Amino acid sequence: MKARTTLLRTVGAALAAGALAWAAITGGAVGAGSGTGADAMKAVAEEGPGYAIEDYGYPNADKILAERNITLKRGDGHILLADCDSATDLMEVWSREKEKICFKVSGTRGYLALEIPSVFAVKGNNYSAEVDMTVGTEEKSFDVNKNSWTPVGESADEQGRDFMLMEIRTVK
Incomplete structure (x- = not known):
């Protein structure tokens, strides 16, 4: 009962x-x-909101492009643009045009598609990383050393050509 x-x-x-x-x-x-x-x-x-479809577009990419002239296209959210003074374990990308640009890496894997011209060096962090770059129609990949400097782009090229950073991939 x-x-x-x-x-x-x-x-x-x-x-x-x-x-x-x-x-x-x-x-x-x-x-x-x-x-x-x-x-x-x-x-x-x-009038409902419709479907939410994740396109992996980088959040606030238009604002970042306008303010810092850095093109961030898409990623999985594990490699994010960071203030270089915000943490100690950041990946640093050095460009002749942009100087130092830092990224915070998290998770077990990360991916970011972007465009940064005139990149000549990358300082790795605690992650294994690989960067893809282009010069003209030629594409090159560089393995980035953990926690140290890696020459990439023009500093690793016999002809000293101007390379554009296109992708960053990381693995813990």
């Missing part, structure tokens, strides 16, 4: 909550042509 009473109270509470929610959505009135009731529910459903 006690279980039945508890069940009835639970069902009653659920019905009351549903009725309150319905009244809140419809404005408390259900009338034909009043813009409430089923018509209002249909309008709300049609």
Whole structure:
């Protein structure tokens, strides 16, 4: 008997909550042509936010491009642009045009597509890293040494050509 009473109270509470929610959505009135009731529910459903689709676009990329002239395209959220004075274990990218640019790396793996021109060195952190760069139509990859400087781009090129950093990949 006690279980039945508890069940009835639970069902009653659920019905009351549903009725309150319905009244809140419809404005408390259900009338034909009043813009409430089923018509209002249909309008709300049609104006809903739609689907959230993750495109892995870098957050605030337009603002960063405008303020710092750094093109950040997309990534998995494990390699993020950072203030170089914000932490000690940052990956540093050195560019003739941008000077020092720092990235905070987290997680077990990281990926970031970006564009930084005239990159000549990368200082690794506690992660194994690889950077992909281009010069003209040629693409080159460089392994970045953990916790030390790695010459990349023009400093690793016999001809001293100007390389663009295109991707960073990290593994813990």
